[in-house]
Amino acid sequence: MPKSKHITEYRKYDLDPAFPVMLLLDGNQWEISDTLSDRLHFHNCMEIGVCLKGSGYMKFRGEDIRFHEGDVTVIPENIPHTTCSDSGTSSYWLYLMFNPWGFFKGILPITNKEYNLANLPLENFQLILNREDYPQIWQLSKTAIAELKEKRLGYEVSAKGLLLALYIEIYGAEISAITASDAADSSVPPIVKNPDAKNESRNAAPSPDNRLVIAPALDYIFQNYMQQFSIQYLAELCYMSDTHFRRTFREIMNIAPLDYLHNTRITRACTLLGSTQKSILEISEQVGYRTLSSFNRHFQQIMGTTPRDYRREITLQEKNGQENAIIEYSGWIEPQI
Numbered sequence: 001m002p003k004s005k006h007i008t009e010y011r012k013y014d015l016d017p018a019f020p021v022m023l024l025l026d027g028n029q030w031e032i033s034d035t036l037s038d039r040l041h042f043h044n045c046m047e048i049g050v051c052l053k054g055s056g057y058m059k060f061r062g063e064d065i066r067f068h069e070g071d072v073t074v075i076p077e078n079i080p081h082t083t084c085s086d087s088g089t090s091s092y093w094l095y096l097m098f099n100p101w102g103f104f105k106g107i108l109p110i111t112n113k114e115y116n117l118a119n120l121p122l123e124n125f126q127l128i129l130n131r132e133d134y135p136q137i138w139q140l141s142k143t144a145i146a147e148l149k150e151k152r153l154g155y156e157v158s159a160k161g162l163l164l165a166l167y168i169e170i171y172g173a174e175i176s177a178i179t180a181s182d183a184a185d186s187s188v189p190p191i192v193k194n195p196d197a198k199n200e201s202r203n204a205a206p207s208p209d210n211r212l213v214i215a216p217a218l219d220y221i222f223q224n225y226m227q228q229f230s231i232q233y234l235a236e237l238c239y240m241s242d243t244h245f246r247r248t249f250r251e252i253m254n255i256a257p258l259d260y261l262h263n264t265r266i267t268r269a270c271t272l273l274g275s276t277q278k279s280i281l282e283i284s285e286q287v288g289y290r291t292l293s294s295f296n297r298h299f300q301q302i303m304g305t306t307p308r309d310y311r312r313e314i315t316l317q318e319k320n321g322q323e324n325a326i327i328e329y330s331g332w333i334e335p336q337i
Contacts, residue, residue, distance in 0.1 A: 009041035010275060013097050019156060020045070021098035021163065023148040030093040032056070032083050040080035045097045048166075049073040049083075050141045054091025056084050058128065067091075070131030072141050074170055094145050100167055101223065107164060129173055137173065140166040214238055214249050217257065225264045226288040231257050265289070266302045273311045280307045 015022055024030065029052060040059065055068045060081050067073060067083075069091075075081055085091040131138040144162040147155045217234040234257060235245035249257045265287040272283045284295035284307075299307050 009039050010044075010271060011041050012044050015045060015097070015099055015102070017102060020102040021096060021148065021159065023145060024095040024097065025149070030095060032085050032091045032093060034085045034087050034089055036084040037082045040082050042080045043075075043077055043097060045077050045099045047073070047075040048096050048098075048141060049075075050094040050138070050145065052092045052094065054085050054089055056086045056089070056091050058083050065128055067128050068130065070138065072129045072131075072134065072137050074127040074129070094142070096145055096148060098163065101219065103160065104164060104167065107160075127170065127173060129170075134169070134173060137166065137169045140169060213240075214245070214252055217245070217249065221261055221264055225261060225268070226286060228288070228290070262298045263302060266299055269295070269299065269307065270303070270310065273307060280311075283307070 013022055032054070034056070036059070049072065051067055051069055051071045051073070053069050055066070057064045057066050058073065058081055060079065083091075083093075129137050140162055144159055144166055147159045147162060152158075216237040220229075220234060220237055231246065232242050235242045238245055238248075240248065246257060249255075249260070253260060255263070269283050269287045272278060272286065273280075276283075278286070280295075281292055284292050287295075289295035289298070296306060299305075299310070303310060305313070
């Protein structure tokens with residue numbers, strides 16, 4: 001008996017580069033039912049949701065998180081998720097999608113060393129912030145959405161200011177989550193210091209501040225992985241020597257910077273192989289490889305198979321109703337945020 005199909009949807013929103021924010025409108029608000037979608041989906045931009053009424057849970061891979069009326073949800077790009085209301089009820093939401101990197105370009109620090117929410121180091125980062133603990137985030141979210149909806153004179157300037165304030169508040173909430181997480185880990189017995197040991201600090205986990213020092217490099221890779229650039233250039237973005245940057249990057253990310261770049265490229269290639277009809281050569285060039293042989297070699301090293309066999313397997317999975325297909329859509333298909 002064939003397995004049921006589990007499809008992950010990739011929803012691409014074409015945001016205006018000059019004003020990369022979009023308000024999702026379905027009447028005055030979105031109604032989320034108690035029927036759990038069999039599909040997780042992810043976006044190419046950040047999603048901010050405001051729960052006006054109801055309760056339920058957001059489903060991520062391997063994790064369900066409860067939401068309630070008065071919560072603000074923050075889901076960065078590329079985080080698969082879906083939303084479901086409690087049994088027998090519906091929840092009501094307002095949503096906006098935006099690209100913080102493009103929206104605040106020229107406003108936040110040039111190096112993006114701070115306030116780079118997308119590159120903070122919590123895995124599967126997602127936030128559900130309640131109105132009681134974060135009243136500013138609740139109010140700023142609703143006010144920004146109202147500005148975008150009403151489009152009064154000068155709304156672009158007003159919305160940009162409101163979203164900047166909202167973004168910084170969210171960033172502060174995430175930094176607090178990192179600090180709390182590190183404090184919880186303090187129950188682990190500390191490393192015994194050996195006065196005769198050299199470079200003992202390499203064994204210690206980096207502090208939240210240290211984790212941010214490579215944010216400019218992570219941001220640049222995310223935006224420019226398809227381009228050609230050197231590790232030395234990434235080091236210069238972080239104001240480090242090449243050697244110090246490579247060591248720091250590995251300590252924080254548990255992977256060398258060049259390997260991280262290849263992983264980023266191959267991950268994008270997997271999406272294209274499973275969701276488009278582009279040739280393997282076209283995809284290899286689109287994700288940043290100068291030669292097909294280099295693309296094939298790195299794909300094999302990371303995925304354990306060739307691009308051709310990977311695409312063939314995706315096709316067979318879709319035909320046989322097996323797991324883990326990825327479908328790419330432009331915008332949304334159903335009111336399942």
